[in-house]
Amino acid sequence: MLPSCVRFLTLLGAASSSLAGVTVQKPGLTVPPAYASHKTDVEKIFTTSYAAYKEFAFGHDELHPVTEGVGDDLGGWGASLVDAMGTMDLLEEAVNFTATIDFSTPPVPQLISVFETTIRWVGGLISAYELSDEKYPILITKAKEVTDKLAYAWVGNNTMPYHSVDFTTNTPQIGTNSIAGVGTLSLEWLALSHYTGNETYGKLTEGGVIAVAQLPAPLPGLAGQNVDPSTGQFTNLYVTWGAGSDSYFEYLIKYARYTNNANTIFVDSWKTAVDSSIRTLLRNSTVGGHMYLADYDAEQLIRHVGSHLACYYAGNWLLGGKLLQNQTIIDIALQLNDGCWNTYASTETGIGPETFAFISSDGNFTGGAAITDEQLAFYNEHGFYITGSDYIQRPEVLESNFYAWRVTGDTKYLDRAASAIASFNKFLPTTVAFACLNNVNDITQGFIDDMESFWHVGLFRRSVCVLNLCIYRFAEVLKYLYLTFDDPTHISLDTHVWNTECHPLRAPPALDSY
Secondary structure (H helix, E strand, O other): OOOHHHHHHHHHHOOOOOOOOOOOOOOOOOOOHHHOHHHHHHHHHHHHHHHHHHHHOOOOOOOOEOOOOOOOOOOOHHHHOOOOOOOOHHHHHHHHHHOOOOOOOOOOOOEEEHHHHHHHHHHHHHHHHHHOOOOOOHHHHHHHHHHHHHHHHOOOOOOOOOOEEEOOOOEEOOOOEEHHHHHOOHHHHHHHHHHHOOOHHHHHHHHHHHHHHOOOOOEOOEOOOEEEOOOOEEEEOOEOOOOOOHHHHHHHHHHHHHHOOOOOHHHHHHHHHHHHHHHHOEEEOOOOOOEEEOEEOOOOOEEOEEEOHHHHHHHHHHHHHHHHOOHHHHHHHHHHHHHHHHHHHOOOOOOOOOEEEOOEOOEOOOOOOOOOHHHHHHHHHHOOEEEEOOEOOOOHHHHHHHHHHHHHOOOHHHHHHHHHHHHHHHHOEOOOOEOEEOOOOOHHHOEEOOOOOOOOOOOOOOOEEEOOOEEEOOOHHHHHHHHHHOOOOOOOOOOEEEOOOOOEEEOOOOOOOO
């Protein structure tokens, strides 16, 4: 069998807009006219957010360093992609500025995250190139330049990259990496292989994922949270679908779809992880019967915890369940989606918290503080209790809601998206922008003085081509909301695979089965 990255070059080269094989989206899906106005509502949020970014932050961003949220752009050019009115002026401005970027000279000395830069910069540049009908080859040139710098994260014979690289010295910071940091590069780097003809990019990242997947795992298919690239072994056996592990699992099934099973270890690893999760991690709350995926710690104890970030798993399971034509996975995914939505529906603001916990038939162990009387009272009413009350504009609940709409066509998911828009418009606006919240269940605790990059801005992030006329510069939250009310045929789940930052990448026609 050809290596996955080699076979992919042939597969994608033969891709067309026609559908073949298994489908993910419900055939013939349309948005009912009664919901049409909500797309405009999202555009209004976008224009307000964009105007604030232009006024207060444009031109002051930096290349993404090792920590999330410190800065996503270089020179602010990512913010100027295209305005929500559909003109091309801002796209031209962005492309012209992109051509001037010198990735060999970062604006300040810093360590650059391989993971964060890949999912934002590399994925965003390639997606923008595709969605602008390949009109701007400079986007691929710049994607190659930044990826060539990131490639210094691989040292010697290591199959796994280190977490971060000093762009000034071209040396990595020696230390551990998360499995998400190793496993969330493959889509973007393989796409770059396609457009440059250099197979090395795809081989590097694919090799890292395979190495993780082949390690003896704490539970079948469920890799530990951290690895040491110098030894190729786990350093942390904590199992979670949440932070640190999340997009490793997410990319297993997406890479299988993107490469059409050129190497079956990806789909097999995802199937094993899901089966193992159903057997070991799946829990229902004792109040309301809400379904969640628990964590599993190094002491082999189940932790009854959840997070906004982890709620992407419902959408990921819907995608995989459809590709595998496995109704059991689909049904469970829809219940997981309902459990995550319940964290929105139960709060004062109608917005879900950062972290939460629950009680199941096997207890309420979280590995943290004991449940308080106030939390218990909340649990007895809502079937979960809040452990981290902030909202930092995460997208994952609305991401899974988007997948649920596209897969089922049930308008209750449109209603939920509309409810989120109403909540955002009511509780997040400041005098100039949309801010984060300190407490989703107590609005009197006020704002966090931030507008997160995954809400609105970032380097060519979460761009979406609409009617082939423009690329909309929505970030994840606004993009998933916009796409929920947009024509499902514009960018279909059957023609594209989304990276973890919601950049759509063009995929070959699907197989008949996975």
